[in-house]
Amino acid sequence: MDPNLTVLGFESSVYTKYRAFLSAQYNLGQFSSAGVFKDHQARVYVADDQLQPYVSAAIDNWNTALGKTVFTLGTKDDHTLTVQLDSATGKQWDGLFNQNVIDINASTFTNPDYATNNIASSSTLDNKLNDISQQASDLLDSTNVLLTKLRFNYQLQYLALQSNYNQASGSDKTAISKQMSSLTTNYENQEKIIRANYQSQIADLQQLVKNTYNQEQVSLSHTSMKNYWTTVIMHEMGHSMGLYHTPYKSDVMYASASNEQSPDATPSPVRYSWTQPKDPDDARAYTTATLSSRDVDRAKLAEILGYW
Numbered sequence: 001m002d003p004n005l006t007v008l009g010f011e012s013s014v015y016t017k018y019r020a021f022l023s024a025q026y027n028l029g030q031f032s033s034a035g036v037f038k039d040h041q042a043r044v045y046v047a048d049d050q051l052q053p054y055v056s057a058a059i060d061n062w063n064t065a066l067g068k069t070v071f072t073l074g075t076k077d078d079h080t081l082t083v084q085l086d087s088a089t090g091k092q093w094d095g096l097f098n099q100n101v102i103d104i105n106a107s108t109f110t111n112p113d114y115a116t117n118n119i120a121s122s123s124t125l126d127n128k129l130n131d132i133s134q135q136a137s138d139l140l141d142s143t144n145v146l147l148t149k150l151r152f153n154y155q156l157q158y159l160a161l162q163s164n165y166n167q168a169s170g171s172d173k174t175a176i177s178k179q180m181s182s183l184t185t186n187y188e189n190q191e192k193i194i195r196a197n198y199q200s201q202i203a204d205l206q207q208l209v210k211n212t213y214n215q216e217q218v219s220l221s222h223t224s225m226k227n228y229w230t231t232v233i234m235h236e237m238g239h240s241m242g243l244y245h246t247p248y249k250s251d252v253m254y255a256s257a258s259n260e261q262s263p264d265a266t267p268s269p270v271r272y273s274w275t276q277p278k279d280p281d282d283a284r285a286y287t288t289a290t291l292s293s294r295d296v297d298r299a300k301l302a303e304i305l306g307y308w
Helices: 012-017 019-025 049-066 123-167 171-215 222-240 293-304
Strands: 042-046 071-073 081-086 095-098 101-105
Touching: 012 019, 042 049, 049 071, 049 081, 049 123, 049 222, 049 293, 081 222, 095 222, 101 222, 123 171, 123 222, 171 293
Parallel strands: 042 071, 042 081, 081 101
Antiparallel strands: 095 101
16 A cells, blocks of 8 residues: 555656546545645644644654645634544544544543553653654654655756757667666666665664563653654544555554444545554554654655645
């Protein structure tokens, strides 16, 4: 369910022709109402002050992961998307997206013990989690820098070759065409290496989180609670961009089952059916509030397909 470089690099006509197929293949759909995203940006109004730090963190995480401003803070009089607490009496969900509103379950949000989910913690664990979270953030930033620089250099060289190709004739065109093909192949290989290295290091950090939790047996810290609710909001923001669930615990968009029974659940164009995670030994994304490469790649494809 992670669109590769090839899928993200098709000609625009391919996305138009195969929009329905790609949406089903990568579990994407139109969940936002018209006007939530204007020029690929949404302005977020936080209706309850208690949610402000979590929304701000969620916005920063998505914008950083995508390498551009997708979400910005708005006001009551100037916004396209609202995040608010909802009494949600008797409901089993933590967050719910509905067209242009993200509801957060007030009863679970205000319960100081809820987010611990029986995971033990201590001040020592808090420090370790902060360090791991910072490492994950720094890794994402450095990876984005590498990818941006790689693509910039590739585009410069490709445009130069393309200019030469347009002015050439005969055998010269053939030679330049081979250079362009080789350049593209080399670029794609280097990008794969960078992404693979990022994913490998993220996996190491996630394993470190799991090991740390196993070593510490106290109540969950403020830092962990912040990561939990930040991730809940990031998850609902993902729905607003057209992302439905995945079976991977390491994804922000994870859900334990493909077909939710709640009548409040976001409608899904589900292609895959699952009743258990495909990475059962991995840590949940909310331990570090970190978007996986699959979350990010699916969001990029959702933009290309016009869902945000």
